[in-house]
Amino acid sequence: MRPRTIFLLRHGQTDFNVRGIVQGSGVDSSLNDTGRRQAAQFFAAYGHVPFDKVYTSALRRTQESVQQFLDLGLPHEAHAGLNEISWGVREGTRITMEEDAEYRQVLAGWVAGDTHARLTGGESPEEVAARQRPFIELLKAREDEETVLVCMHGRAMRVMLCQLLNYPLSCMEGFEHSNLCLYKLEYTGSVFTIKNFLDVTHLQAVG
Template sequence: MNKNIYILRHGETENNRLAIVQGSGIDGTLNQKGEEQAKAFYQKYQEIPFELVVTSTLQRTHQTVKSFIDKGIPWVQLPEINEMNWGIHEGKSYATWMEQPYKEAITDWQNGRYETRLENGESAAELAARMEVFMQWLETREESTILICSHGRAMRCMMTYFFGLPVSEMEKFSHKNTGLYQFLKDKNGFNSILMNDISHLNSDNGFPF
């Protein structure tokens, strides 16, 4: 079955603004800018005939697509697309971990050492395992037009499945708040239409972010 799949990152949270690590252990909410980003996304895509909305279990994704949910579109929450668990670094400033722990983990993952994890956190292998479960679940769905809202690192990993790449390539995929990826799926696989698109946030729409 052909499918039209839209995947976006949640809107901005206060932790995003302050450059504080969230991960799956901090269930932050959208700040005012994030709410405006969500509104802008809805204004541009409200006419798309979505048959299913899929979010993580974290409320920042729920809030980002709330306007679609409020229309009565069926909604599913899946822990498989929750953000990565960053362990002891969650709740701390990016400045305290970007120079060494994070960079070391990223380097290991890029070199195929997927079992590396930050202290008390999740490994790339574990993240990839739940993304594989999610992709298998997605294949079973009968809906043809699906809206998915997830998180930055989770989406990086997810994109490797959509593009048929190894997990070591996930750094290639950037993720701005409400950045949109779109894929059309046919018998030959997934075809990329949009990548991290934020055209709904341009000044022509009244949202000069």
């Protein structure tokens, strides 16, 4: 089997991102003007790639980020398993490490290995990983899809990368992210490896 290529993309900017308001899986926001420009820049850089399939979460900010690829008629599937982590009762509110003791405590717990911890009403990384696993198995099984574009969310992407690369979830902070950043992976049929790490070169193009 020839190595397969997975483009793992975070969605573009939303007004919630700018304002520091938590979105999570319960806030179905749209891209703002900057996010739409980022999506156009990514398409300008990678619109020539012959993707066999485009996968997104069930939230519209991911589909809007790859809409120009979908407009080409590429096959598309939306999977709720790719949705962002649920931040529970904090969704739609502003959380900062400086101001929110519970948020700070939960994130510190994750780094320390307590990946079953969650904010009130929200999900733990372990729960996110569990709902991602059926998608990962589907992705592995579809050997005819040699080049795939997956658009998802920041925290969920960190969980996904830990799973694909066989890292404990406590290591997820090592996978930094920004709006419309790209992680490009190769899959040999047994092992995933990262070829591009936090790649934003497409956003730095002139014009």
